[in-house]
Structures are given as C-alpha cells and as structure tokens.
Amino acid sequence: MTRAELDKRPADVATMFDSIADRYDLANDVLSLGQDRLWRRATVRAVEAYSGELVLDLAAGTGTSSESFTGKGARVIACDFSQGMLRVGAERRGGASRRGVTFVAGDALALPFNDETFDAVTISFGLRNVHDVDQALRELHRVTKVGGRVVICEFSHIPFGALDKVYSTYLMGALPRVARLITSDSAAYEYLSESIIDWPDQPALAAHMQEAGWKRVAWRNLTFGVVALHRGFRAQ
Numbered sequence: 001m002t003r004a005e006l007d008k009r010p011a012d013v014a015t016m017f018d019s020i021a022d023r024y025d026l027a028n029d030v031l032s033l034g035q036d037r038l039w040r041r042a043t044v045r046a047v048e049a050y051s052g053e054l055v056l057d058l059a060a061g062t063g064t065s066s067e068s069f070t071g072k073g074a075r076v077i078a079c080d081f082s083q084g085m086l087r088v089g090a091e092r093r094g095g096a097s098r099r100g101v102t103f104v105a106g107d108a109l110a111l112p113f114n115d116e117t118f119d120a121v122t123i124s125f126g127l128r129n130v131h132d133v134d135q136a137l138r139e140l141h142r143v144t145k146v147g148g149r150v151v152i153c154e155f156s157h158i159p160f161g162a163l164d165k166v167y168s169t170y171l172m173g174a175l176p177r178v179a180r181l182i183t184s185d186s187a188a189y190e191y192l193s194e195s196i197i198d199w200p201d202q203p204a205l206a207a208h209m210q211e212a213g214w215k216r217v218a219w220r221n222l223t224f225g226v227v228a229l230h231r232g233f234r235a236q
C-alpha cells in the first residue's frame, strides 16, 4: 500500500506521488470528470504571467500546468520534491528544461531559491499535501518579488450543506474505487479524499495566507467550491 497519512510526513508523501506518477494525469481527468482542465485554465488566467516574468510553479508534479503559464512568454520553474513526478514530467517533454519550463527538485518548506526571485508564485493541488502549510506560505512569500503575486489552486469546501454531503459521499465512496481501476492504487486516493475533507475552508486558508505576510488576499470558488482559487500580493 502506498499512501500518506494526514500528518503528511514528507517521505511518505513523496513516495506516494512517485508511485502514482505514471497515471496521475489520466486519473485527474477521469476523477474530476474533466473539470480539472477548467480549474487549470482559471489558474493560468489568475496568474496572468507576461513576457519577461519568472513564475514558480511549486509542487508542479509532472508539470501538467506549468507550460500553460508560458503562453505570453513568461519562463517557469516547475519545482517538486517527488523524483518520480519530475521524471515523468521531464520524459514527456524530452528534457528537464524545454519550451520555457525548467524542472527543479526542491522542498516547499526550504525552497532552493534566493529571496525575491519570482514575479509570481503558484501552487496547484500541492499545498494540501505539504507537512507545514504555514512554512510553505512563508517560503512562497520570501521568494516572491515585492509587488509580486501568489495564486493557490486547491480543493476546498462547498458552502451549501446538501450539495457538500453529496460531494463527501463521492469522495469517500466512488472516488477511491474508480481510482483503483486507473492506477491500481486506491490507497493514495483514499488519502486524497481524507485530505480534502480535513483541509481548511476558504476563509481559514485566507487567514493562513495573511499570517504568512500576504496582502489583499481574496478567493473565488470554482465548480461551487469544489476548488477555490486564492490570490494575494507581496507588499514588502
């Protein structure tokens, strides 16, 4: 069985993602009923990276989203601590540095970048898996230039009781069973469901961001709040 527990020990999380790396993107499409593509497009629009800008895509995994940030000429550093996810990403692109995206191994809790390096930092479906969320938010703030922005795309909570109940039933019942058919590893997806249910809601995550130093924090819900996009700015 390959799964992390909710204490999210870094070695367990990295091993779990190593083990599902090959079929990770296919599983996303199926389990989200294709919604993941809409969520990724919304994230790219929120980051709005322009030519000459440098973007950090943290917990980039196989780099599924990373290349879309280069659309207007920005360069992207895709950083992750799972060697398996990085390997699959680099193999698919024919190298670790291609078409404006460079893969770099690194831990969100101690990023291998100087202060004020990036114009924009973003993390999609990664923050929930990090052992110390507040430390990761501080590290993202540290490596962002003054005036730069953060965009966090993460599973969240549906603010309507009845709909949230239906969604929780899907998460705990059907999702791990379908995932087993695709990845032969339902354990990693049981962790996914539990970690989503355990994750702070939209206002609580915004409060964590403010504590880490981010200003003008705001969010918007996607697919009724299944996913939320949080944004903030570095002021000093």
Ligand SMILES: C[S@@+](CC[C@H](N)C(=O)[O-])C[C@H]1O[C@@H](n2cnc3c(N)ncnc32)[C@H](O)[C@@H]1O
Binding pocket: 010, 013, 014, 017, 058, 059, 060, 061, 062, 063, 064, 065, 079, 080, 081, 082, 085, 106, 107, 108, 109, 123, 124, 125, 126, 129, 130, 131
């Ligand atoms: C669900 S995947 C998301 C991948 C990608 N961002 C996407 O949207 O498909 C979560 C990723 O977070 C990475 N991760 C978790 N904790 C991390 C940490 N402390 N430092 C760097 N990456 C981490 C995992 O290795 C995994 O690739």
